[in-house]
Amino acid sequence: MDTAPTTGELTDTTGRDMTLLLVDDDKPFLTRLARAMEGRGYSVRIAESVQAGIAAVEEAAPAYAVIDLRLGDGNGLDVIARLKEKRPDARGVVLTGYGNIATAVSAVKLGAYDFLAKPADADEIHSALAAGPNARPVPPENPMSADRVRWEHIQRVYELCSRNVSETARRLGMHRRTLQRILAKRAPR
Secondary structure (H helix, E strand, O other): OOOOOOOOOOEOOOOOEOEEEEEOOOHHHHHHHHHHHHHOOOEEEEEOOHHHHHHHHHHOOOOEEEEEOEEOOEEOHHHHHHHHHHOOOOEEEEEEOOOOHHHHHHHHHOOEEEEEEOOOOHHHHHHHHHOOOOOOOOOOOOOOOHHHHHHHHHHHHHHHOOOOHHHHHHHHOOOHHHHHHHHHOOOOO
16 A cells, blocks of 8 residues: 555556545545555555645546545545546545435535445445446445435535525425424434
C-alpha cells in the first residue's frame, strides 16, 4: 500500500490507468480496502481527511477514487468536486453510512460516478468503478420499504429547504412538531 503519490501510472492489460485514491477516516476499513483493491490491480493511495484527499488530488489526480461522505474535517463531496476539476474523466464513488436520496443527487451533480451505502465490500466497489458508461445498476435484493421512501422524500425536501424545519413542514403540509419527531428518528429500513 502506497501512501505517497506514485511516480508512474499503473495500467492494466488494456492500457487503462489504474490509479486509485481511497479517502476514509476509518483506518481499519481503509487499510483492508486498500489491500483488497491492490489485489484487484489498482495502484492505491490513501488519505484520512478531506484536506489530505484534496492534497493527494492536487499532487496527482487519480483515475479512480472511493471517498467517504462524512469525514472528521468536512464533507467528502469537496474531494469529488476537486477531482472532477483536475481530471474530468476520473470515476469517483462516494461511500456513506448516512445515505439518503438528496445526498446521492448532490454527489452525482458534483461528479461522483456512483453512490454506495456502507458497508460496501471490495467487490461492490470494484464493480462500481469498472462499470461501463451505459451499465444499468442491478436491481436491489431488498428494495426500500414505503416508510423508507417517505423518509427519503422528507429528507430531500428538508435539504432543499436548507434544513429549515418550519419551511419544510409548510411545504410538506404537516405540523412542525410532527416533522421534528420524524427528523429525530433513525431512517426506517
